[in-house]
Amino acid sequence: MPPLKLYADAAVSSAMSPAMSSASAMAPSYSMSSMSCVAMNSMSSPQGAAAAFGPGLPMGSMASVNNCMASSSMGYSSPMTGMSSCMSSMRLESTMSSMGYSNLGPVTSLGGRPGEPGPGEPVSPNSLQRRGGEKPYRRSYTHAKPPYSYISLITMAIQNCPAKMLTLSEIYQFIMDLFPFYRQNQQRWQNSIRHSLSFNDCFVKVPRTPDKPGKGSFWTLHPESGNMFENGCYLRRQKRFKDEKKEQQRTTTKSTSPHPADAKKEVGDDLVHKHGHGHGPHVHDKEHLGMLSSMHPKVEDPMTLLSHAAAGVGADLCGLPQQLQHHHQQPQHHQQPQHHQLQQQPPQHHQAQHHQPQHHQPQDDMAAVMAARHPNLLPDYQLKQEYAATSHPFSITRLLPAESKADFYGKPPDLKLQYDMAQYGYNPHASLGPADSYYHYHHSSPSTTAL
DNA sequence: ACCTGTTTACAACCTC
């Protein structure tokens, strides 16, 4: 397997080797041994697969499903916030740094100051890949950079929450909980996250409802963005999703107005943008529910959706137990050029879904709609080629132990359950989030390395 | 003040 070799070589020669040495010496780090990355083929991981990583992550392992009232959100809340009376997910830095995450790795050790990269430091979250100049490694690689792009990470976060929408800070939190690597240099990568959200059409804002005041909007996936990572491989997408309308706008404004700044702010790009006044439209109005649902062809009646969602149709894309995988056929949204995938890319397949019963709260109506209207979240999973949803090397699902999955998805959202991973040796109080679970899975599940 | 969001610009990498 030349591909494998290629990837391994690259990894070892770059971020890998330094990592291994330090990793072995330091506390939790990502399993290097399981860098089986096998089917990486010649596929380039995101811009060079920065640091070598384990193949995937346990998407479902941490998706906290509880509601953090403090942030008036139905979305993600970290284990810590869950325990600590929902101290909302803002003030991340202080929270994180003060709550013992340091014991997860010297976030600041060996020159890896969180904050500023310092001259010549190859520490930026996603810039490890392009330190062309081959410098000696000076920082700790206790936590290697995950091979997932920001778009992937955001998508994971959103898809992993029942409501299919999260606030910015929840996205931050999710990522940090999942990957200790991102507990460093927050300013840097969070800027990138914001940029990604705005820049990419696949992410759309959803205004808050009046009864859920708070900072910022919710973010969700564009209904037509399809399965950007349909194969469960959350690496680089084959093709970027572009919203036709926005694309039009872009081109027209570009040609129309010489001054780009002039023409903007006219058309809202929110999924539901203002057309009223005062506080604007709010999604729990039937009118707007209809609006939302109409964005997806499959979705006719919001109420139907709601009931569907209530029945568990609103699916969580991440971490489907293998047993639940079905094999459906369905026309693809974005027809890929089918370019010699055997060589170029790992074979594809769809993410599978699962059911997630949930109770309804004020904004949950909209949440249900949001959850249900995503094509990629509807039961349209299908298998392509050889890989099963959970077997793809970079699938986020396959590392999660079956029993854990069953637990996670078989029961109503319950934070305690989620994080009562005592069986895996993790203590929520120690603020050991998903990332640690990931680490643990990696080291405790031999099957994850067997490809 | 800080957070959120948009935009521009540029660089690195990849695919064709």
Added chain:
DNA sequence: GAGGTTGTAAACAGGT
């Protein structure tokens, strides 16, 4: 090499 995708920096506006 052109064009596309992603990552980073940064300016800036608006909101709380």
